[in-house]
Amino acid sequence: MLEIENLHVAVAGKKILNGLNLKVETGQVAAIMGPNGSGKSTLSYVVAGRADYEVLDGAVRLDGVDILEETPAQRAARGLFLVFQYPLEIPGVATMTFLKAAINAKRKARGEPELPTIEFMKQARAAAQKLNISQDMLKRPVNVGFSGGEKKRMEILQMALLEPRFAILDEMDSGLDIDALKTCAEGVNALRANDRSLLVITHYQRLLNFITPDVVHVMSRGKIVRSGGPELALALEATGYADYAEGAAA
């Protein structure tokens, strides 16, 4: 379970999050919607542990433990995972090498032995096939020369292999055509589980047609301003974010 309490964050001296409160229960799929600049991506980066974000106040608890002092790798070891809006290209690092390093880091953190290479290859190939990721893609350097859709599928592949307890999907739909969106959403839905929480961040209701959330939160000016069921997303699609921007300004 993820709990965020009164979180205040500044980036390069500019205040982005202003006392954000949020609770995502175990097994829940929560969506955060909000206009550009409302702080959605900042939220995902702060939870994942990016260094250049200054936390001024508040707490972020994962299963009751405050993780704000932890490194990104320590948070990942607790089962946190971030699907990047813009996955990084890493020239020179083979995708399989990277995946193996990530899986073995997780196993090490859990006190498990390294996965034998053969077993790892089997798992990675099986997971890749489900996401229409070709063997050729797995042979290339991490994300180098991948299309937007391929990069996102690779993110979901990593998520499938690392089996996180809590995943944040930061605008997974950006840069995806409808077919790629379906593939990725299917991949995510296959990972829905009673012991796994998902936080889906998006501008558009469209993504939520494919990944149905249990709850929807609306974010504006660095905090959650409204929460409701899936119908809230539909209402937003009809009216836009204008109400919320004004409400926050008032």
Place this chain on the structure above:
Amino acid sequence: MTALAPSQAEQDFERLLPADASPSARLFFDQFRQAGLPNRRVENWHYSDLKAKLRAALPLAGAPDPAALAVARQKLRRCERLRIVTVDGFFAPELSDDFSALAGVEIAPAGEGEFFGGAADPLVDLNAAFSRGGFLLDIFAGARVEQVIEIVALAGVETDRSRFGRNLIRLGAGARAEIMETRDEGFAGFGDSALFIELGEDSQLDHACRCRETAGVEVQSLNIMLAARAKLRSVSLLSQTPFLRRQYFVSLAGAGAQLHLAGAAILGRNDHADVTLVVRHDARDCWGRETFKYVLGDHANGVFQGKIVVPPHAQKTDGKMMCRGLLLSDDAALSAKPELEIFADDVACGHGAAVSKLDAQQLFYLETRGIPHIEAEKILIDAFVADVFDTLASEPLRDLLRADLTKILGEEKPA
């Protein structure tokens, strides 16, 4: 102009020259004496002030006695490769493999006073004056050596010594070979070695050099000559270099010769590694690529000086040189000085240099996948360095360098 008084080390060398030195040794020593130990006022030694660094000359290492051979033998592990072993710069047949069964290959001790020319450089001259007991490795015309030949340089019992290894590798026309050089003489002492590589027409050599520990002060000179259409791919991996100058003097002497030189230096502490190249395109239609990479942590200091010389007759020259640095600490430094001297009008020559830090975004991405910061750094450093090894066509050589890199980065996985 009055000459400066000789330094302590220069006087020491004069005293160390054996009474029975051959006339040619004396001639080379005279050349050295006239130039003296290079200091920072000598332009191509500006970043490596040898005179300041070498305060006194250490006693000469002698030919290895049984005790020295025993020490060296302990360092040798069993391996598949055919090995040529030197101890303190002396060829040690006792520790080397038997090459007699290998067709087209001959290894012989280099006789005293047997010199092979070399670049006009005071340290090459000093080496010529003092060196004894090197070897000649001949790979005769048309021979195709399938096995990797390894040259291992080790130290004996007394490590605080001056060593002057001097060896020749010669490939006849059309010959092919893969040679790994492993230099592990320890941190102590002074080293001034010279390696000569002569490639006959249409021959091909893949050469890799891993310097695991170099002496307190060390100069390595490579004198390389390529005949027409010969092809040399040579990659070095440098680490743990308290003060190293590795200088290449290359002549692309025959039309259509191809040179692929690359290297990586992974340095920390106060390590200093200076790679200086002089590549002369002495014939037309020659091709050269030089790529050197530096990973510098702590107070490490990297130097790259690369000079491409194209005389008027060397038309259709294609030469490109690149130096890249990765700085891991604010106290590390890289000095890069490329030079092009082009006198022909139909050539394509270029050079570039770039220095950067590890990419914070890439690090963060890896860390969010559970990879601890230090491991993430290693992955990115490995990625920065590893493509240098692709210069080699020989897979066994690439694998050996790769295994050493893994060891250097401390991953402790056996190769």
